[in-house]
Amino acid sequence: MQAETSSLTEAERNVEEAQNGLTPFHKIVLTGGPCGGKTTALARLSSFLRERGFEVISCPEVYTILASNGLSSGFYTTEGIDEVIQNAVLDVQISLEDSLSNVLKARGKPAVLLCDRGPMDGKAYLSDEKWNKILESRGLSEVDLRDTRYNAVYHMVSAADGAREFYQLDNNTARSESPEEACILDKQTQRCWLGHPHMYVLDNSTDFETKLQRLVNLVAKLVGLPTDLSRRSVKFLLRSKPRAENFPNTINYHVFEVEKVYLLVQDDPGDGSYRFIRKRTIVTREGERKGTVYQLTEARRSGRGELVELKRIITAREYSASYKSRDLSRHIVRQERICFLYEHQSFTVHIYENPAPGLCILHAQVESTHDEKPVVKLPDFLDVERKLVGPDDAMKYGSYALSVIDGASEKNLISPFLSS
Structure with a gap:
């Protein structure tokens, strides 16, 4: 060799x-x-x-x-x-x-x-x-x-x-x-x-x-x-799971099944760095699964102290190999996701199956600088309860925080709100 x-x-x-x-x-x-x-x-x-x-x-x-x-x-x-x-x-x-x-x-x-x-x-x-x-x-x-x-x-x-x-x-x-x-x-x-x-x-x-x-x-x-961009998404809590009949005929959308697995961080610096693999499968309106994409995400602090996410598409074999190093102190996160465009903005509804079954979070992909507040034109066909803000909401509704198994160590919960 x-x-x-x-x-x-x-x-x-x-x-x-x-x-x-x-x-x-x-x-x-x-x-x-x-x-x-x-x-x-x-x-x-x-x-x-x-x-x-x-x-x-x-x-x-x-x-x-x-x-x-x-x-x-x-x-x-x-x-x-x-x-x-x-x-x-x-x-x-x-x-x-x-x-x-x-x-x-x-x-x-x-x-x-x-x-x-x-x-x-x-x-x-x-x-x-x-x-x-x-x-x-x-x-x-x-x-x-x-x-x-x-x-x-x-x-x-x-x-x-x-x-x-x-x-x-x-x-x-x-x-x-x-x-x-x-x-x-x-x-x-x-x-x-x-x-x-x-x-x-x-x-x-x-x-x-x-x-x-x-x-x-x-x-x-x-x-x-x-970059001077301060965030990638703004999040909102929904009162209920949206259904097909909620979407107007003018709104196209796709449905995906998502499995997210957090991995052990080698030489963990204790600064909120994290790694996870994700399996994302498209599901047709008839319930047929049409293809799967695998991705590895690694987030580490930059020299300026910013948390930087690097994403890479991986193979099914790499996904299986990485799965063996999953963090056993965390749940495997499973969601149904519905993505669509509205008023030139990209939205995704995250519907949790595990953990927190039934929890629905709307993610709006909106970029803003440190000096600007992101402007989101909320879809009027979704039942939005409120915007999620601050560390308390991050600890309650962020997938990184939700993934912690009760009784396991909750260190490194610095960055849960950034994990999507």
Whole structure:
């Protein structure tokens, strides 16, 4: 075995280490409707990350590559060609992303792959029947294309929705949508990516420069860089479990089964650091389980004293191996989660099955700085009792605190409210 390892090139060893989580590698998607600011955002993120020591490659939008090399609107006069084109886009997208990922991993340095759109964008341009046909022909599920490939998804809302005076398509000859069409396409694209555990929607409630800075702060937090963002979610206690009939027809939602297992912290510094693995399975309206994603989260204090969470998608085998080092002083947390978008904000209802059966907590993904109070537009179709604030609520309703088995040591309960 040693001889085999020593025969690997430096690049091959680097890839192996990245796949084992020893070298930070992040793959993220920037998506959104026409004229949302993706091109400028990609350039800003590339500079920001490179200046801070990351290797960065941008994966270009595949449809634009095809359109700028001869694919024209005239092709669509052929019946059924939309499905053929999206199949071609998917082929190139997956191959290009995977190839560029390997190049970055082979460098052996912290790296980020910035993807200008991703595979799920194609769903916005096809009927459900045609999209499902493509997936079935490839033996894929939406979980494969959406949840297991990316660390985060950032949706840049089209200027047509909220900043119409700035809507223009001069910099993209592949696009020709009117403002009304752009708004429709923007919402369709949001629905396509809904369900990813780390999806963020950046609307036009601020000026464009602030919109870009919000994005930079989000990415900085993802990769473990210092940021002035003070929290990732705001939480509310619900009086009752929401049911399907509670959701208006205009609100799309996904249901997941979640198992969270806290692990023993090696060389525990006693500062609130924690580790957990999570298994997240999508459940259809008919109760069918369609795919599972496994993730490892490690949270440690930075040099500035901030608790920084680093997340990594892992395999089922890694999940099983990590499970053996679970913290036996804590319950395995099991929940049903319902995620949806409302007024450009991402929400998830956490419905506990173990411990605290029946407890329902609404999480709103809202970013704010230390000087700002997060603004949440609460869904009017949910029965919200009150906002959860302060350490008392954290100890009573945070999953980290709830997981402690009665009678077990309750040390390290510094950070339960941050654990989601």
